Amino acid sequence: MKINWDTIAGPTVLINRRRAQHNIRTMQEKANAAGVALRPHFKTHQSNFIGKWFGPPESTPIAVSSLTMAQQFADAGWTDIHIAIPLNPRELPALNSLASRVSLTLTIEHEDALAVINNITHALKVMVEIDTGYGRTGMHWQQHNRIRSLLDALQAQPKVQRIGLMVHSGHSYNATGDAAIQAVHQESSARLKELIDMMAWHGSPLWVSTGDTPTCSRMDSFPMANEIRPGNYVFYDLQQKTIGACNWQNIALAMACPVIARYPERNEVVVHGGAVHFGKDWVDTTQPNGSSERIFGQVMHNTANGWGAPITDAVVISLSQEHGKLRLPAAMVRELKLGDLVIIVPPHSCLTMNAAVATEHFICFDD
């Protein structure tokens, strides 16, 4: 399908199907070559339609970040679902219902969660989250006695069919370039190995799941892992480009926003497209003079069917609820007319897509 620009009235997410499918294929080939399973994280797109680009639902294991997403994808035919956020005891009834109809993997990272696991009435898999340096969630990798005790307790629970360790090295998002990504990857792998060595684990084999998008995109081997679990790579975005996880040509999602105001005197335009559409995440950029600037999107060249390269010094400088303020080259401001569409790559495609899924304002096109 080509984009029919005339049908776009308000802020609309555009998804380049060829690029997204290329990204999906590339990551699958990498996982195959590295000898690890791939469990794509569906929190990035949250769409049943796009989910099927990864393969048939019944043979595609997936990760999600909420019970709500798990229920949605279970309803749509996915059968192997990992809720990759620590267990919330308040969701026990719904988790039981879900465990009765899909192969469900839960995440825990504290002994207190065992009481909840014991109340799950169906077979399930459990991953213990390990913190190897990110500092968000997970048991600290040096707490090997505590982690081994938790694994022992899980192994003693007959309903638990598989146990494993899960890592999310989200601090790779603070890295820039392959050397820095590699440093995070190596440190995280070494810490995971140290934990496993120190535990001297002799129980059933531990299934190890790792993998953030920067690491999975730039590294080729995952020696500690049985499985990788990236999500953002389907679309990528400005944060991933800044990290060095992708090229501009990999970015498969952008937003088309109509111009609603122009200010040649200050090289600015305002579009309809604000925090409720983009999600208000940001990228801190370094200017040629060395100063730092926080931006909320990168403006791209329009093409007949999609977008081309980034436009130099054309960025979203602020977002309010529905307005996006853009700084553009003087010539571009002069040429833009009221209602023209500006194409913007957002900082964080997960948040942009989350907003679009809620309002169903996204278009998949073929270029």
Added chain:
Amino acid sequence: MKINWDTIAGPTVLINRRRAQHNIRTMQEKANAAGVALRPHFKTHQSNFIGKWFGPPESTPIAVSSLTMAQQFADAGWTDIHIAIPLNPRELPALNSLASRVSLTLTIEHEDALAVINNITHALKVMVEIDTGYGRTGMHWQQHNRIRSLLDALQAQPKVQRIGLMVHSGHSYNATGDAAIQAVHQESSARLKELIDMMAWHGSPLWVSTGDTPTCSRMDSFPMANEIRPGNYVFYDLQQKTIGACNWQNIALAMACPVIARYPERNEVVVHGGAVHFGKDWVDTTQPNGSSERIFGQVMHNTANGWGAPITDAVVISLSQEHGKLRLPAAMVRELKLGDLVIIVPPHSCLTMNAAVATEHFICFDD
């Protein structure tokens, strides 16, 4: 209705009906005393249910910030709707349809929009947006010749039943305290007066609409205005508290988030409640030692039916898609259990409510 805490499983917006209705009443009384009309901005709540707290739909003029919201409220019975964002020519067919069934006010801020106004096939009202210092949208207040020409052209258009000037002094959000809010208000009023004087306008009376929430909350007179147009005051939030536009007791919206991880060793807990729930807006706070910290929410004392005062040094320090990381007093971290609900006032209730409306995860309670 009292809150039934047991029914809350995931991140949920709580709305204190008594406080919200008090805020609505207080602003209406202020408008009455000041002799101005009140046109509440419904972008903050976006809810038909809450909208009716402001009065009967058919006798409550409202402002909205998108065509989509205008359509929603028109469908639900509101009949006097101002779309308070500059006109987007791509929406002409839908605007025509809307103008056929409600008393519609459109916003323009450029001559190029006249061609679109001329293509509206029904009677309508038009506001010309004036920028008195905010620097987002609107014609610069010193462009009096340009503004007068635009008003002349509108007056010559028989379908345009009323013309006026609209101001949003959004830079009041950068103010702290009454003196600073008053400075923005006085400057904006003076600039609007200068414009009107310089235009020496002798056409039909101009309807003047002003009013951001900080100014409307703290000032008592609006000498240039026929109408004020605040929105956020229904709930207020952490940004408004920081500005000095409200007290803690005025804040009518908070989010209940279940604890999913605890770290006594670093005085942190993680809740289910992330950027997709809060909206990722922030407040920059000044610490006792003078340094600045960016926070994403303030943790409140739980009460039997709602929340009480803020807890000292208990804040949201980062948000990812579904996770919220909180720094809490050591004693609180020790006492919290997995699944306990933490009550958090968000930085910006408009964005939090926008997310909640999409997923229908909000509860209105009576305390």
